[in-house]
Amino acid sequence: MEGIQIFLIVLLVILLILYFLKQQWSRRHFPPGPLALPLIGSIWKFNFGIGYNLDTPIKWAEQYGDIFTLWMGHMPVVFLSGFEAVKEVLIDHSEEFSERPQTPIIINVGKGKGIAFSNGHTWEQQRRFGLVTLRKLGVGKKSMEAQIEEESQQLVEVFAREKGQPFDPALPIMNSVSNVICAMTFGYRFPLEDETFKKLIDAITHCLKFTGSLFYFLYEMFPWLMKHLPGPHNEGFRAMETVFSLVKKEIEKHKEQKSFQEPRDFIDFYLLEMEKRRNDPTSTYDEENLIQNISDLFFAGTETTTISLKWAILVLANHPDIQDKVYKEIEDVLSSSFFCYQDLKKLPYTNAVLHEIMRSKYPSLFGVPRQTATDVKIRGFLIPKGTTIIPDVRSALLDSKHWESPKEFNPKHFLDQDGYFVAREEYLAFGAGARVCLGEHLARMEIFIVLVNLLRAFRFQLPPGVKELNEDPEVGFITPPHPYKLCAVPRCSSS
Known part of the structure; x- marks a missing residue:
């Protein structure tokens, strides 16, 4: 009996070795990468957060090259690292890498609907509608600036209640940013104490932590x-179902009110389009796509902008000299209390600081994954259709070949010798190509208008006894700062 057991164990080991060798042979055409083990693939390299940090993918690129493969179980994920490789995917081969991967979770939650994770005809139609409708709703115009201005003033009032004492600005910032999306999609803002609004914020936060x-x-x-x-x-x-349910209730309200006959928000415009296309067999305008579109706007438009604003306040508190220089430029150039987004062109140093915050404190681990729409040959490797691709945007923003001091906060990255602002092609914080961020202009407007109003009202200082706030981000798919407290000290002119 003992001999039979030994024989079976040896046979099992041989079969596993043969399976492993067969697996390695079938993967030989993919770019190199960390050793892929049976069942789990290369996931062991992540150590599930232990010993993994933001530099890990960049270190893998140094070891395996600027194109390498990680295996998630049996699924290949091809990383492209550094500005040149990322540009090749996002810009030079934009169409070939224009799709989103359809992974189990994305299929479970998104069901091929919406803008962010749909493909083909659905994506083309929904994205085109999104771009046109955001313009109609005032993105890039005075009407949207007025809404952002209202939210930023609300935020100033919330900060002022702290009376210069240490506090955590995270929740007030997220509330204000989310209310901009609420006003745009639902047609109104929520009071901060509203239970539905709290439920929405909690659900979004929970989903992103997952x-x-x-x-x-x-x-x-x-x-x-x-x-x-x-x-x-x-x-x-x-939590995702909670978001869908709340959005569905808002849609039902709009349908009952028949407000879409004179559209004033995203839901109205979409319901009107559904009515117009009712007899069009090629139409993808339906309620499921509307629900997913609005959810996409909340997730993409709330968290990344919130994270950027949290980083901005933290960095300015840690660098009081830079904060003071930004404030002085704002006061010298914007003589009136009224200003608009276009005034950013008159503020080269402020513009450079905002760009550097979003470069050095990129709010995502590496950006949103893509999927090959066809078989693609890149860097000598043939990547099959349907392969998940990660253009590592963070690595492009930290590429030492293109940035003088990539790991340091240095506004001079965006200034010439005469102090004028310089746009950089290496700055890919909002992506590029066919899938460039739909809400880029809205995010830029929010960050500028909110920060100008906050800096005019307060000087951000470290709490007593604190020498420096932690600038190491939390590591997940999103990379916010660790929770922190600071003091928003009212300026004399605003008292």
Whole structure:
């Protein structure tokens, strides 16, 4: 009996070795990368957050080259690292890399709908509608600036209540940014104490915490198993359903009011388009796409802008000399209390600081994944159609070949010798090509208008006894600063 057991164990080991060798042979055409083990692939290299940091993908690129492969179980994920490689994907081969991957979680949640993670005809039609409608709603115009101005003044009032004492600005910032999206999509803002609004913010926050977690990866790798098991992944899905449910209620209100006959917000414009295209067999305008579109706007438009503003305040508090220089330029150039987004062109140093914040404190781990729309040959490797691609935008923003001091906060990256602002092609914080960020202009407007109003009202200082706020981000799919407190000290002119 003992001999049979030994024989079976040896046979099992041989079979596993043969399976592993077969697996390695089938993967030989992909770019090199960390060793892929049976079942789990290269996921062991992540150590599930232990020993993994923002520099890890860049170090892998140094070891394996600027194009390398990680295996998520049996699924290949091809990384492109550094500005030249990322530019090649986002700009030079934009159409070939224009799709989004359809992973188990994306299929479960998005079902091929919306703007952010749809493909083909649905994506083309929904994105085109989104671009046109955002312009109609005032993005880039005075009407949207007025809405952002109102929210920024509300934020000033919330900060003022702290009376210069240490406080955490995270929630007030997120509330203000989210209310801009609410006004644009629903047609009105929520009072901060509104229970529905709190529910919406909590659900968005919970969903974003789930992404990048261990259970997120496990579900992507073993969906057939994870959907039957309890765990945080189920809470993440429930939070997403909460967002969908709240959006659906708003849509029902608009349908009952028939306000879309004279559209005033995103829902109205969409319902009107649904009515116009009712007999069009090629139309993708339906309620499911509308719900997903609005959810996309909330997730993309709330968290990244919120993170950038949190980083901006933290960095300015840590660099009081830069903060003072920005404030002086604002006061010298913007003599009136009234200003607009176009005034940013008159503020080269402020413009450089804002760009440098979003470069050095990029709010995502590496950007949003792509998928090859066709077989693509790049850097000598043939990447099959349907392969998940990660153009590592963070690595492009930290590429030592293109930035003088990539890991330092240095506004001179965007200034010439005479102090004039210089736009840089290496600055890909909002992506590029066919999938460039839909809300780029809105985000730029928000960050500028909110920060100008805050800096005119307060000087941001470190709490007593604190020498420096932590500038190491939390590591997940999004990379916000660790929770912090600072003092918003009222300026004499605003008292």
